[in-house]
Amino acid sequence: MEKRYDPKDSSLIFVNRKDEITGDDTPDVLRVEMSCGHAVDPNSLTAWCRSLIDQGHFIFHCPAAKEGTEEKCNKQWHYVEVRRHALLTEEEQQYFESKIATIAAAQYCEYKWCPGCGSCVERKDLTNLCVFCIICMKEKGKSYQFCWQCMKEWKGSAPRSDRCDNVGCTNIQLEALQNCSTKTLPFSKIQQCPIIRACPTCGVLIEHKAMCKFVICTRCHVEFCFACLQTKNICSKSSSYNQVCAVAPRQRRVPVWSRVSDSKPSNSLNSTNTDESSWCTIS
Template identity: 50%
Template structure:
């Protein structure tokens, strides 16, 4: 038996596991697999999946920046099921091995943290440091401050020790300190949106107007994109939110204001804390 065959053989449900509900049918319940002859287990939403298809779908969601897994099956061929699957359910039904569990849990934790706060590794001790003031490049590492018995501050942008005398300054005082994200926005190539009438020269990278995350357009379909971090949908052409842009133009025509110029600053995300 080859290594691949061994891995596939290990990736099976335990038929003796009485906590799982198995279905053996050749229908279209599996939302992400076309293999109609594999034994499936039923998810909490009622749709059934194989271990392979569930792992594949959830991994693709992680790669797109989503740490909450929802069922992609179509109901009546039109509406997505979209029911939330708990990680406990995914871990058990996907039959993840140790390496896969580590990959899932590390990335889920990273994405969850990024949703609520700005975290960066200290260049000296490598511990995670949170930046509470998103407009201040100067951050202090409490671990290094305790270790050195004096304040240790570094630049969020270039990772070098902070030199500027004003802790609230937007410049650290180090030569060559530049915002790499801004550089990308300034120098990225231009693209055409083939399905949008009148858009033949648009910057290929934009900063989300809500949270500042760099976003690219796949050059297919309409001009609107959904930010993978804040989930806001905005027009890639004029940089207005979709609900505003669609008041004056359709998703497949150029905006009345034309193509917005290259961005010279990155929006700071003003997150809404709900207390939940």
């Protein structure tokens, strides 16, 4: 159902301007001014912010162009402002807030559900697959450890970073990296490039679908070259998006994300390749 503002709502600033998200300028549609000064209606604002969440972003920003330029506004909108101006329904609020919490947690924590008790457990040592659950310890009165990889009760010696002794405990991410097919990347015509790579910064698996060799990780937002696996800033010094660079071998390990880093990630909002339909994250 299409949402419309109440013209008597004094908490909103109504403007007689086109929608800066869709460009719609239908005269009988009420629009409001956001904190950045650009105009939106509740339907376009909801759709835009939902698309950001579905792409793995939990920070909302304005997509409008600054007046008289091609430069994007990119000013951040706080969720409270989005909720009010988008007229989010109760169901939409639940969806937004659940997704925001999940995405934010994934950015800063390494967590899964304990197979013993179902509690949410954070893995602080990202190099050790053997994880201790304090809730199981209290409930069962004995130590309980499980494997972060196969999600079964731990077997064998610990710590280990490759696998436990359970039958079938394998790293499916490494298998994907080693066994995926290859392709020729568009524009640069780089040949024999694996279609799946682990982000060199955070380790999330990404499949290349289309567009150029530069992709932006939806988890850590660092932009890197799908062929040589260098960051865009480094790769661009010797080759542009449509030029050949050396194809790095298939990755034999999945990088562990150090969330406190001296390196500054590329600003994905100012990237030349912001079409995230050209690649996808593999969970």
